[in-house]
Amino acid sequence: MSLKGIFPIDKWIFRSKSIMESLSAEELERLFADMVEQTYKKGQIIFRENNPAFGIYYIQQGKVKKYKQDRNENEHIIYVANEGELIGYHPLLSGNNYPDSAAALEDSRIAFIPRDAFLSAMEWAPALSKHLLSALSYEYSVLANSLSIVAKHSVRERLAISLIVLREKYKLSENDTSSVAINISRKDLASMTATTEENVVRLLKELKKEGIVGSLGRTIIIYNVKALVQMTNYQ
Template sequence: MRITRDVVCEDCHQKCDIHKALQLTGRSFSGTNSIQANFSKREKICKQGENVSHAIYLIDGTAKLFIEGINGHNIILYLMKPPSYIGLLSFFESIHYTYSVTAIEDSKVCMVDLDLLKQLYLENHEVLLRLNKAFGKSVASIMSKIICLNQKNIRGRIAESLLYLAHFYGGDKYHLSITRKELGEMSAISEENTVRLLTELRQEGIININGRELTIVDKTLLKKISELG
């Protein structure tokens, strides 16, 4: 992690709701209540069990939010891309992170003092609404994941994950920035079963894989597998 303490919000291309709220009150960020940090690919942005000290706003890059399980068996709840808040679940619920977040690629975040955010949350109606919306989106993603993992077989779960990635990357052909192991962690499936299922879907003409490039060839059938899984 590389930290930049002299934050100039006006130069940032991802101005968060907190910055906008401060502008309306005539205030601004200072070096004491916000810092920018750069994280390398695969570096942890926050770790499960550690104290929550800042609200984190993803400015550049992509990241995964996951639960660290026993013996390295993790479950990825969802992926994140800018603009996105990191840590809202713990901001509302706990003084400790109940999950970990790792950069999938080189990423930049803005870390805002938690006391400042709580003050704005209570004082500013717009901040309250926007944070509640972001919080609700996180909860909805987790609820959807729970339903998928509990009600679908492994074939349905991998189909669901591939459709999720198509939505995340914005197209039916995308570069997999996550590993096969991480794709399995999105679906609560072992890496071996993930590779086997991808091979089956490719042989059936539903997807095509060329290195890290994945193409959904028959989206209708993939959706059916996901729905009936």
């Protein structure tokens, strides 16, 4: 089922895919020549908050969580990045360190692009700068929207929003209308929802009784996304 017209999913999705999509085939080939591919196991750290930013990362396969840690080292997931997205590009123009951390949510194949190579590409591919700035600007609006949700919505409503966003990330295609399976730990889902793991387990049990979701091990299966949309009470 498409969310078009019933839920503003774009307010939760970054636009970093547009950065690479702005390049021609020849420009991509030139940039890819400087890429170094690496395989990351589920849970493996890609970069850490406050570490020097030596480059950016292009997700070729898999999913990555971007998160920050509080003083007690509790994770707070701020975004789940998908295949085709770039991560770690915030400090590219400012020269600052990484503002957050990133780790693989599942086994992933990710290419590293050295900072100098990407900055050079911005010179010989003018569209790259335009789309990078656009993506950065839109990302701030997505993060601001996510923060406002924590203040305005109940835990049940926030969980519904998190499941809707994850459903978009785990769909096999844009037109996928079947039940969608989300393979994520209850701990990560709680971090994304800004609540406790106990709350997530309890609420998922309620949603299973209502026939909205199902489960197979830690995999959550979304049966009725329209019911989730109604749960969000999103205006």
